[in-house]
Amino acid sequence: MSRDFDWPAFLFILGAVRWTVLLSLIAFAGGAVFGLILAVMRTSRFVVLRGLAAAYIGVMQGTPVLMQLFLAFYGLAVLTGVRIDPWPAVTLAFTLYAAAFLGEIWRGAIQAIPRTQWEAAAALPLPPLAQLRHVILPQALRIAIPPTVGFLVQLIKGTSIASIIGFVELTRAGQLIVNVTFQPMIVYPIIGLLYFALCWPLSLASKRLEGRMDAALGVKPGS
Amino acid sequence: MKYVFQFGIVRDHLPELIHGAWLTVQLSVGAFVLGFVLAVVLAFLRSSGPRPVRMAVGAYVEFVRNTPFLVQLFVIYFALPEIGIRMEATTAALIGMSLNFAGYGTEILRSGIDAVPRPQIEAGESMGLSRLAIFRHIVVFQALRTAYPALASQFVLLMLGSSIVAAISAEELTAVTNTLQSTTFRAFEFYFVATGIYLAMALASRLVLSALYWIVFERGQPARLTWAR
Numbered sequence: 046m047s048r049d050f051d052w053p054a055f056l057f058i059l060g061a062v063r064w065t066v067l068l069s070l071i072a073f074a075g076g077a078v079f080g081l082i083l084a085v086m087r088t089s090r091f092v093v094l095r096g097l098a099a100a101y102i103g104v105m106q107g108t109p110v111l112m113q114l115f116l117a118f119y120g121l122a123v124l125t126g127v128r129i130d131p132w133p134a135v136t137l138a139f140t141l142y143a144a145a146f147l148g149e150i151w152r153g154a155i156q157a158i159p160r161t162q163w164e165a166a167a168a169l170p171l172p173p174l175a176q177l178r179h180v181i182l183p184q185a186l187r188i189a190i191p192p193t194v195g196f197l198v199q200l201i202k203g204t205s206i207a208s209i210i211g212f213v214e215l216t217r218a219g220q221l222i223v224n225v226t227f228q229p230m231i232v233y234p235i236i237g238l239l240y241f242a243l244c245w246p247l248s249l250a251s252k253r254l255e256g257r258m259d260a261a262l263g264v265k266p267g268s
Numbered sequence: 269m270k271y272v273f274q275f276g277i278v279r280d281h282l283p284e285l286i287h288g289a290w291l292t293v294q295l296s297v298g299a300f301v302l303g304f305v306l307a308v309v310l311a312f313l314r315s316s317g318p319r320p321v322r323m324a325v326g327a328y329v330e331f332v333r334n335t336p337f338l339v340q341l342f343v344i345y346f347a348l349p350e351i352g353i354r355m356e357a358t359t360a361a362l363i364g365m366s367l368n369f370a371g372y373g374t375e376i377l378r379s380g381i382d383a384v385p386r387p388q389i390e391a392g393e394s395m396g397l398s399r400l401a402i403f404r405h406i407v408v409f410q411a412l413r414t415a416y417p418a419l420a421s422q423f424v425l426l427m428l429g430s431s432i433v434a435a436i437s438a439e440e441l442t443a444v445t446n447t448l449q450s451t452t453f454r455a456f457e458f459y460f461v462a463t464g465i466y467l468a469m470a471l472a473s474r475l476v477l478s479a480l481y482w483i484v485f486e487r488g489q490p491a492r493l494t495w496a497r
Binding site: 104107108109110111112113115116119120121122123124125126198202203205206208209216219220223228229230232233234236237240241244245248 | 271333337342350430
């Protein structure tokens with residue numbers, strides 16, 4: 046017995062959008078906190094801090110998110126002997142993943158600030174952390190916004206793999222509906238369109254902000 | 269934590285893991301080649317094709333870049349059979365990865381094409397070269413050179429992203445690892461080692477790709493560029 050893809054089925058899918066959005070936002074917020082720490086470590090004077098942050102980012106960017114997710118879900122459960130719910134496993138995995146990418150993006154932004162800005166702040170004289178907090182970061186933030194928004198798109202799309210461990214978000218909701226309607230040709234394109242509706246405006250915003258920044262910095266468009 | 273690690277069992281199954289990793293490499297390189305060829309064609313159409321074609325290519329690129337790879341795979345593997353297009357999981361994985369890579373590759377090549385100085389194209393036009401000839405002899409090599417670093421990182425992302433094809437049970441490294449851990453109940457050990465294999469493959473790809481850049485672009489100026497200049 047199968048049922049048709051009807052209005053309640055569509056509403057079920059639409060309702061699942063909120064879990065995709067929520068998961069993305071939590072991972073983004075958590076990733077922002079750790080990512081900022083990583084970015085500051087990556088640009089610090091201490092070689093140990095730089096090395097640690099670089100190693101973390103290198104490993105996270107050099108391995109599949111899916112593997113990180115499996116390690117957080119199945120791996121931790123085996124290690125601790127406690128079965129872990131999908132929610133904490135998924136949020137943990139995506140937070141650590143987001144931290145690595147945001148850390149790398151923001152490192153680039155911090156290093157794009159001319160050295161003379163540090164020197165000027167030091168001459169005031171501000172202590173090192175205050176130099177970072179009041180002089181460097183506010184400027185780096187402007188540079189960092191377009192790629193950060195771009196990463197948010199990558200993160201939202203990435204959360205779709207949480208469906209593989211049974212976490213019910215947009216993609217998993219689509220699978221569940223396909224299982225009862227047997228109409229993948231209707232359901233999966235709709236799932237795709239919903240992701241597109243979430244991601245495309247962000248992509249456009251990222252591109253526009255980048256263009257505006259290039260104009261502000263006097264870069265010719267397209268060069 | 270009372271857990272006792274047993275990596276011995278992973279060693280016993282190493283041949284299967286390596287077999288899976290080999291399929292990952294084949295899929296990634298295959299999708300890179302197919303996707304790259306398609307990306308070059310699409311990039312040409314987008315820069316020099318008629319307006320409706322340019323818009324169609326643009327729409328394709330935006331769709332690929334703004335929807336999850338997993339959903340793209342589901343459409344190819346689960347939805348297409350409904351309209352009579354059936355294929356094996358591995359084929360679906362290869363096609364999905366190629367089409368996905370083509371989308372990103374087109375966008376990357378576009379920025380490379382945009383970076384080619386305008387006067388060079390005008391020079392080509394004033395010599396009476398066709399659009400295709402200008403693209404082939406003046407634009408493409410320089411665009412590739414600019415785009416190469418981004419294409420290389422996109423290859424690493426493609427390889428790491430290929431783990432997702434395990435969801436349609438194409439028997440690459442991730443799928444093999446899933447099977448092994450579920451029969452041996454050694455989830456942590458197997459995923460840990462598989463993650464290590466991915467990391468090694470990612471680092472190796474970066475090395476090979478930078479070597480390739482040097483061979484193609486740095487070691488002397490290629491003959492074609494000399495006369496095109």
